[in-house]
Amino acid sequence: MQKPEKIILVGGSGYVGTAYQAYFNAHNIPFITLSHSSLNLCDKDAVLHTFKELKPNFVLNAAGYTGKPNVDAAELEKTRCLLANTILPGVLHEVCSHLKIPWGHISSGCIYTGAHPDGSGFLEEDTPNFTFRQNNCSFYSGTKAIAEEIINNGSHCYIWRLRIPFNEVDGPRNYLSKVMRYSKLLEARNSISQLDEFVRATWLCWERHIPYGVYNVVNPGSVTTSEVVAKIRQRNLVDKNFEFFKDEAEFMRVAAKVPRANCVMDCNKLLKAGIPMTEIHEAIDWALDHWRPA
Ligand SMILES: NC(=O)c1ccc[n+]([C@@H]2O[C@H](COP(=O)([O-])OP(=O)(O)OC[C@H]3O[C@@H](n4cnc5c(N)ncnc54)[C@H](OP(=O)(O)O)[C@@H]3O)[C@@H](O)[C@H]2O)c1
Numbered sequence: 320m321q322k323p324e325k326i327i328l329v330g331g332s333g334y335v336g337t338a339y340q341a342y343f344n345a346h347n348i349p350f351i352t353l354s355h356s357s358l359n360l361c362d363k364d365a366v367l368h369t370f371k372e373l374k375p376n377f378v379l380n381a382a383g384y385t386g387k388p389n390v391d392a393a394e395l396e397k398t399r400c401l402l403a404n405t406i407l408p409g410v411l412h413e414v415c416s417h418l419k420i421p422w423g424h425i426s427s428g429c430i431y432t433g434a435h436p437d438g439s440g441f442l443e444e445d446t447p448n449f450t451f452r453q454n455n456c457s458f459y460s461g462t463k464a465i466a467e468e469i470i471n472n473g474s475h476c477y478i479w480r481l482r483i484p485f486n487e488v489d490g491p492r493n494y495l496s497k498v499m500r501y502s503k504l505l506e507a508r509n510s511i512s513q514l515d516e517f518v519r520a521t522w523l524c525w526e527r528h529i530p531y532g533v534y535n536v537v538n539p540g541s542v543t544t545s546e547v548v549a550k551i552r553q554r555n556l557v558d559k560n561f562e563f564f565k566d567e568a569e570f571m572r573v574a575a576k577v578p579r580a581n582c583v584m585d586c587n588k589l590l591k592a593g594i595p596m597t598e599i600h601e602a603i604d605w606a607l608d609h610w611r612p613a
Pocket of ligand 1: 329484
């Protein structure tokens with residue numbers, strides 16, 4: 320008989336972690352959250368001791384430091400960023416490998432910039448091109464890329480790359496809300512992830528025991544900022560004139576401290592594993608048609 324699920328959710332209080340909590344509660348999946356007030360997750364011995372006691376059959380790491388209100392803030396909080404995004408997953412990697420506990424780590428598409436020359440998206444095996452190794456990235460992206468380097472040799476780990484989450488619930492972390500609220504926008508093409516589909520897809524990876532490894536968990540296709548603005552305008556969701564920066568140089572001069580990782584990602588690996596996600600324009604349309612306050 321299969322063992323009942325005993326999940327440890329790390330980072331459950333965050334934007335992404337809260338979506339996991341909602342999913343687990345809706346599907347009657349029992350889980351325990353571990354917060355850094357109860358356990359120092361960067362302390363390997365303490366984590367080892369706790370996992371030996373709790374004996375989870377899956378650990379999900381939704382912890383991290385993204386910088387608030389945006390990634391520029393991470394430039395001022397480098398220690399916090401490094402601990403949450405690199406050391407913490409490194410500790411989980413060592414402990415889970417030692418105890419042979421399968422686990423999943425939320426990574427990010429922000430370790431890439433641009434697209435392939437033919438416009439196609441980056442594949443899971445493409446070497447990240449927005450990292451400390453290229454010396455072109457934000458501190459946040461650099462710390463996420465190093466975490467992948469540390470974890471990637473783990474034999475029973477999923478690395479799920481999330482990219483610019485959104486859904487139909489208005490809020491400061493939702494990409495669609497950000498587009499509605501920013502005083503001026505940067506035109507860029509991106510692959511993005513509907514948050515609740517991301518959570519479902521990642522959970523199905525574990526539930527269906529698809530092969531471990533890296534997965535780009537984004538909605539198929541890509542979208543530009545102006546396409547998103549047009550969809551918001553069509554529905555009259557905000558009463559304002561959307562303004563755009565002339566180009567990235569003006570954006571960098573006026574509004575940002577570090578370059579952004581705008582990129583296109585290929586999600587066919589997930590699809591081939593039998594886990595489809597909604598086409599991106601369709602997913603945005605649905606979210607905007609069901610737009611609601613938090
Ligand atoms: N949101 C995005 O746009 C986005 C995009 C791509 C990837 N991701 C990744 O998704 C993950 C979750 O992001 P999020 O947006 O949900 O972030 P968030 O809302 O800031 O939540 C972060 C979570 O991590 C916990 N945490 C932070 N530092 C910790 C530490 N040193 N030890 C233990 N727990 C710690 C926080 O706990 P407290 O609340 O107790 O501090 C919180 O539960 C991160 O790995 C992030 O890189 C996010």
